[in-house]
Amino acid sequence: MSTVAKDRTARGALTHPDVTRLDDVNRDVLKPLTGPPGKGWWMMLALCGAGIGMFFGAWGWQMYRGIGVSGLNAPVGWGVYITTFVFWVGIAHSGTLISAILFLFRAPWRQSIYRAAEAMTVFAVMTAGLFPLIHVGRLWHAYWLIPYPNSRFLWPNFKSPLVWDVFAVTTYFTVSAVFFYLGTIPDVAAARDRAVGLRKKLYQVISLGWQGTDRQWHHFGKAYIFLAALATPLVLSVHSVVSWDFAMSIVPGWHATIFAPYFVAGAIFSGVGMVITLTVPMRKFFGLEAYLTTKHYDAMAKLCLLTSMIVLYAYMSEFFMAWYSGEEIERTAFWNRLFGDYWWATWIMLVCNGMVPIMLWFKRVRHSIPALFVISIFINIGMWFERFVIVVTSLHHEYEPFAWGMYRPSVTEMMIMVGSFAWFGFWFLLFTRLLPPIAIQELKEVLPPPMRKQKEAH
Amino acid sequence: MSTGLLASYEYLDSTVDAIEELKKAGFKVKAYAPYPEHHIEDALGYGQSPVRVWTLVGGLTGAATGLAFTTWTSVDWPLIVGGKPIVSIPAFVPIIFEMTVLFGALSTVIGLFILSRLPDVKPAVVYDPEFTAGRYGVYVEAGSDRVDEARKIMNAQEPIELREGEGEDDA
Numbered sequence: 001m002s003t004v005a006k007d008r009t010a011r012g013a014l015t016h017p018d019v020t021r022l023d024d025v026n027r028d029v030l031k032p033l034t035g036p037p038g039k040g041w042w043m044m045l046a047l048c049g050a051g052i053g054m055f056f057g058a059w060g061w062q063m064y065r066g067i068g069v070s071g072l073n074a075p076v077g078w079g080v081y082i083t084t085f086v087f088w089v090g091i092a093h094s095g096t097l098i099s100a101i102l103f104l105f106r107a108p109w110r111q112s113i114y115r116a117a118e119a120m121t122v123f124a125v126m127t128a129g130l131f132p133l134i135h136v137g138r139l140w141h142a143y144w145l146i147p148y149p150n151s152r153f154l155w156p157n158f159k160s161p162l163v164w165d166v167f168a169v170t171t172y173f174t175v176s177a178v179f180f181y182l183g184t185i186p187d188v189a190a191a192r193d194r195a196v197g198l199r200k201k202l203y204q205v206i207s208l209g210w211q212g213t214d215r216q217w218h219h220f221g222k223a224y225i226f227l228a229a230l231a232t233p234l235v236l237s238v239h240s241v242v243s244w245d246f247a248m249s250i251v252p253g254w255h256a257t258i259f260a261p262y263f264v265a266g267a268i269f270s271g272v273g274m275v276i277t278l279t280v281p282m283r284k285f286f287g288l289e290a291y292l293t294t295k296h297y298d299a300m301a302k303l304c305l306l307t308s309m310i311v312l313y314a315y316m317s318e319f320f321m322a323w324y325s326g327e328e329i330e331r332t333a334f335w336n337r338l339f340g341d342y343w344w345a346t347w348i349m350l351v352c353n354g355m356v357p358i359m360l361w362f363k364r365v366r367h368s369i370p371a372l373f374v375i376s377i378f379i380n381i382g383m384w385f386e387r388f389v390i391v392v393t394s395l396h397h398e399y400e401p402f403a404w405g406m407y408r409p410s411v412t413e414m415m416i417m418v419g420s421f422a423w424f425g426f427w428f429l430l431f432t433r434l435l436p437p438i439a440i441q442e443l444k445e446v447l448p449p450p451m452r453k454q455k456e457a458h
Numbered sequence: 459m460s461t462g463l464l465a466s467y468e469y470l471d472s473t474v475d476a477i478e479e480l481k482k483a484g485f486k487v488k489a490y491a492p493y494p495e496h497h498i499e500d501a502l503g504y505g506q507s508p509v510r511v512w513t514l515v516g517g518l519t520g521a522a523t524g525l526a527f528t529t530w531t532s533v534d535w536p537l538i539v540g541g542k543p544i545v546s547i548p549a550f551v552p553i554i555f556e557m558t559v560l561f562g563a564l565s566t567v568i569g570l571f572i573l574s575r576l577p578d579v580k581p582a583v584v585y586d587p588e589f590t591a592g593r594y595g596v597y598v599e600a601g602s603d604r605v606d607e608a609r610k611i612m613n614a615q616e617p618i619e620l621r622e623g624e625g626e627d628d629a
Contacts, residue, residue: 022492159546167557171557175560179563209577222507
């Protein structure tokens with residue numbers, strides 16, 4: 001039996017100094033679920049509620065008046081809606097990276113973060129999924145996206161990247177929601193065993209009668225590994241497919257083979273930034289400092305730094321290739337990005353994604369949680385502008401000079417864009433109060449197990 | 459229904475020792491833990507989980523479905539798009555891939571539910587809420603003829619609690 005203790009330490013577990021007993025984890029993690037939420041939480045929820053009202057109000061106005069209330073017109077037919085769609089799909093990616101890819105790599109720091117990151121993934125895809133529906137204008141025709149034959153038995157064109165995208169995003173939403181739900185089952189069972197009244201009933205339903213028997217754990221562990229193994233290539237494929245929505249066309253600035261890896265790196269960059277933005281207030285509000293330590297933030301900051309360098313390299317390579325190709329149209333497109341009508345968007349993108357993260361080279365910055373919080377906001381802004389630059393500056397300045405034109409987002413579009421953050425925040429706030437925000441069972445796995453023989457030896 | 463004994467332990471080594479002793483004596487043992495503990499699984503002698511077969515079959519079904527669906531719909535109304543062949547496999551790869559992942563993931567979950575008997579709506583008789591907090595549990599089926607022998611083995615590892623209960627036969 002002495003092998004048990006030795007084996008556990010050999011796993012390189014990241015233990016938390018304030019937490020020694022298994023049931024300490026339940027006490028701390030379930031606290032936000034049982035105690036009063038506090039004024040701050042209610043204020044945030046009210047703010048998000050108001051934002052959702054604005055979101056659906058603006059969308060309703062657009063449905064009533066038609067897509068003309070947006071700034072979309074020839075030549076810029078894709079604007080803030082597609083920008084925000086790509087932004088939210090990108091945000092989703094780091095959740096799957098942390099929960100699936102780092103799970104397969106056995107990175108010990110992921111345990112505390114992954115539940116919140118996974119929840120973020122599900123809600124971000126829920127938000128992103130609304131934007132194609134908003135963008136099509138006539139919502140009542142949105143079911144045309146579903147692959148079914150029309151009245152003359154003509155099927156959708158499966159050679160089109162837009163149809164690939166429907167498959168990729170719906171698969172991603174389904175699989176990430178299932179993966180998230182499966183991981184919460186044992187933790188909701190833990191919450192069920194402590195809850196009373198209506199909450200107990202709710203958790204009883206969600207946890208499906210989980211008891212933690214040997215048989216359940218045995219199959220659960222294997223199923224979880226296989227789901228992680230399926231989610232890993234999925235996450236890389238989804239943003240590649242999103243990038244092909246652009247790269248498969250011949251628009252200057254879009255038609256590039258670098259797009260898939262460039263988009264995936266950008267997605268992880270923005271997503272890890274968003275995880276920092278969300279978990280810094282969460283750990284403060286709910287007193288989870290023992291579980292989300294500077295070690296975790298240091299690791300996330302390093303991930304941001306790496307992906308920021310990949311993204312910056314992709315920018316440089318795009319500019320270089322435009323020049324090196326000798327193609328006049330391509331050169332003009334990229335000159336126009338830097339010094340054209342939308343120069344400010346490009347420079348916001350370059351500063352936020354390429355320059356600000358340079359600070360993460362310094363350990364003092366990586367270990368300062370307020371500094372990371374501020375940098376993560378810059379990353380969020382920068383990555384939204386990156387998509388804006390890709391979508392708008394390429395379309396407004398295509399081949400024929402007579403077809404050039406300007407795009408200005410309308411108030412309706414801005415209201416829907418801002419409102420989407422409220423919609424996302426609303427679900428995340430509910431998550432922090434209804435589900436254990438940190439994976440209880442995985443934290444227990446890295447704690448030293450209670451041993452009678454060690455105790456007697458003392 | 460069968461009668462048996464349910465013990466809850468505070469320590470992992472006591473739990474594993476109790477399981478090993480009970481197995482040696484020829485009892486049918488069921489264990490509870492607050493997290494996946496492979497020492498308990500090892501003591502109970504688990505092999506490979508058949509969940510992997512569900513994943514493989516689901517994934518292959520998805521790939522076949524994706525390929526058949528895209529090919530059939532293209533041949534059903536042949537229309538040249540983008541100068542590509544009617545059946546253009548490279549363009550169908552993203553669809554085939556997504557269907558592989560979707561079917562594989564869903565069949566993994568269905569397999570898990572069937573194999574681990576979830577959802578379990580029957581009220582838990584042999585259970586202690588502490589098993590999701592910090593205690594390990596051992597349940598052993600024992601008729602009246604062997605109950606004293608089981609009790610002796612379980613008590614040797616100093617359980618926090620030991621009680622008699624009735625459990626389902628298949629669990």
